[in-house]
Amino acid sequence: MNPGLPSMLRLAYRVARPALFALDPERAHDWTFVLLRTVELSLCRLRPRLSPMRFPRLEQRVAGLVFPNPIGLAAGLDKNAEVPHVWTLLGFGFAELGTVTAEAQPGNPKPRLWRLPELRALVNRMGFNNRGAAKVAEDLANKLAYCKSPIPLGINIGKSRATPLERASEDYAASFSLLAPLADYVCINVSSPNTPGLRELQRADHLSRILDRLQTENLRLVKAGKIEHPCPVFVKVAPELSPDDIVALADVVRSAGVAAVVATNTTTARDPHRAMPMPEGGLSGAPLRERATQVVRQFFRQLEGRVPIVGVGGVFSAEDAYEKIQAGASLVQIYSALVYEGPGIVPALCRGLARLLERDGLEHLSEAVGRRAW
Numbered sequence: 001m002n003p004g005l006p007s008m009l010r011l012a013y014r015v016a017r018p019a020l021f022a023l024d025p026e027r028a029h030d031w032t033f034v035l036l037r038t039v040e041l042s043l044c045r046l047r048p049r050l051s052p053m054r055f056p057r058l059e060q061r062v063a064g065l066v067f068p069n070p071i072g073l074a075a076g077l078d079k080n081a082e083v084p085h086v087w088t089l090l091g092f093g094f095a096e097l098g099t100v101t102a103e104a105q106p107g108n109p110k111p112r113l114w115r116l117p118e119l120r121a122l123v124n125r126m127g128f129n130n131r132g133a134a135k136v137a138e139d140l141a142n143k144l145a146y147c148k149s150p151i152p153l154g155i156n157i158g159k160s161r162a163t164p165l166e167r168a169s170e171d172y173a174a175s176f177s178l179l180a181p182l183a184d185y186v187c188i189n190v191s192s193p194n195t196p197g198l199r200e201l202q203r204a205d206h207l208s209r210i211l212d213r214l215q216t217e218n219l220r221l222v223k224a225g226k227i228e229h230p231c232p233v234f235v236k237v238a239p240e241l242s243p244d245d246i247v248a249l250a251d252v253v254r255s256a257g258v259a260a261v262v263a264t265n266t267t268t269a270r271d272p273h274r275a276m277p278m279p280e281g282g283l284s285g286a287p288l289r290e291r292a293t294q295v296v297r298q299f300f301r302q303l304e305g306r307v308p309i310v311g312v313g314g315v316f317s318a319e320d321a322y323e324k325i326q327a328g329a330s331l332v333q334i335y336s337a338l339v340y341e342g343p344g345i346v347p348a349l350c351r352g353l354a355r356l357l358e359r360d361g362l363e364h365l366s367e368a369v370g371r372r373a374w
């Protein structure tokens, strides 16, 4: 990436932001995707040599995958996996697409997305609006046939709203069998607050059942020659977990061979902004930062650093990303910061992280992981 590009991107976004913020948030998202789809189409047609933004000091190896830098796109922005190559172009080291459900569904009624600029936060109750695993898989397969992704692509899967909790494992398995052949990892979302009952699936018995079912599916796909080796399974958790919940979940994670924990999803808590009127839904952005970091730290301790963690929640600066890494995260994801700061934030975070390592006399990012977990 051209060295001047990050500041140019940030400046361009600062100019464009007032116009975008004058629109209803979901409409702004849809318009942005009109532009991104055009870029994706050009990338597929022209097939330029798309190389990832590499930072040798920041390169990470997690779940047998190589991440050219540790900053990833969090789930929920590219719900239908429409623009997989655009995320490389914007400098991301990986991207988590979805959430995709087995059945196509419209999500909750609108309005369902709000900005809270004074808090640098968003509230959403989208409710897994997506085209369904079969359609998403078909479209994504076509795009990846043009050119493979130079960065790891994860696909986040959730339970279809119409499926009762007792049949959740079958529902996840249906999405998994269609999407795992296209993904570098699959992330099981049991933590969105916007699908009734979903978070109950974080209970050890439910989660073990889902994970066992997916590992069986993994073996079946390998045997059928649809994948070369079992697809790594990540699990995304909520920020409201109690210390006891984390102990129980960490046991499941270890025994079921989960490849990484993604911490955390959005929060339903409103502290310390209780007095402020806010819509119902999941809160993301700056108010989530501290709690998400605590959850990363608690998982890191409980797992004794043996299962990698992806830290997500309220990362706006290199210092915020470093805080997650020092608490135990090997990788970091962002969503809200992209809305408030624009795409120039990705290279800025990577540069800032490289500077923080230099300051602390560390050769490589991996030396910082979990340094402040104890």
Ligand SMILES: Cc1cc2nc3c(=O)[nH]c(=O)nc-3n(C[C@H](O)[C@H](O)[C@H](O)COP(=O)(O)O)c2cc1C
Pocket (backbone or CB within 6 Å): 074, 075, 076, 077, 079, 098, 099, 113, 122, 123, 124, 126, 128, 156, 189, 192, 236, 264, 265, 266, 284, 285, 286, 288, 312, 313, 314, 315, 333, 334, 335, 336, 337
């Ligand atoms: C509008 C919106 C939609 C989201 N949709 C999903 C989703 O479909 N699946 C998911 O796992 N997380 C979803 N998230 C949560 C994000 O992936 C992330 O965990 C959360 O926003 C915290 O990160 P942030 O503070 O950087 O935004 C969504 C977040 C937002 C703001």
